[in-house]
Amino acid sequence: QPQLVESGGGLVQPGGSLRLSCAASGFTAIGFTFDVYTLSWFRQAPGKEREALSCIRGEDIVTNYAGSVKGRFTISRDNSKNTVYLQLNDLKPEGTAVYYCAARFRRCSHNVNDKNYWGEGTLVTVSS
Numbered sequence: 001q002p003q004l005v006e007s008g009g010g011l012v013q014p015g016g017s018l019r020l021s022c023a024a025s026g027f028t029a030i031g032f033t034f035d036v037y038t039l040s041w042f043r044q045a046p047g048k049e050r051e052a053l054s055c056i057r058g059e060d061i062v063t064n065y066a067g068s069v070k071g072r073f074t075i076s077r078d079n080s081k082n083t084v085y086l087q088l089n090d091l092k093p094e095g096t097a098v099y100y101c102a103a104r105f106r107r108c109s110h111n112v113n114d115k116n117y118w119g120e121g122t123l124v125t126v127s128s
Contacts, residue, residue, distance in 0.1 A: 002026035002117050004101050009122030012091055016126070020086040022101030022119055027082070034058075038108045039077055039084040040115070043097035043124075050100070055108035056084060065110045069095075091126045098123050 008020040020041070027034050035058030044050040052065040054075040062075055072091075077084040084101055099122050102115040109115075 002030060002103065004103060004117055004119035006099065006101055006119045006122040009099060009124045011125045011127065013128050014091060014093055014126055016091050018088045018091065018124060020088065020099055020101075020122060020124075022084045022086075024082040024084070024103065032105075034082045035079045037103040037105055037116070039075075040102045040104065040108065040110075041073075041075060041084075041086045042100045042102060042112065043095075044100070044121075045094070045097040048097075050112050051097075052110035052112070054086070055110070057106075057108060063108045088124070091124070093126045095124060095126045 003025050004022050006022045008018055012018055024034055038055050038057050040055040041053045042050050043053060053069060055063045056075045056077050072089045074087040101119045103117040104115050
């Protein structure tokens with residue numbers, strides 16, 4: 001069974017930066033390579049619905065969903081390391097949330113309900 005494990009969260013001051021990582025494993029065990037899956041980042045703030053941020057396809061084509069993070073958050077992936085990243089810059093207090101990565105076969109989507117695999121999340125707290 002494929003697994004996704006996020007890391008890199010923590011406490012950061014407003015205006016600060018973090019880089020989140022999501023390490024994937026187990027895809028070859030089900031007959032697929034990592035690069036046929038799209039990887040997305042979502043976040044869920046306390047009391048709010050899970051929000052799609054960005055998605056990247058195996059060939060590095062990016063779709064951004066959240067206008068509120070445009071120009072501040074950047075998704076990337078390294079297929080040789082089976083890892084997807086989310087660079088968070090100029091963080092704001094409203095960015096406090098659990099950040100999740102998710103995998104979906106071949107196509108990007110902002111939909112929470114059509115993902116094949118989810119990680120457990122990593123907490124980002126933006127506070128002075």
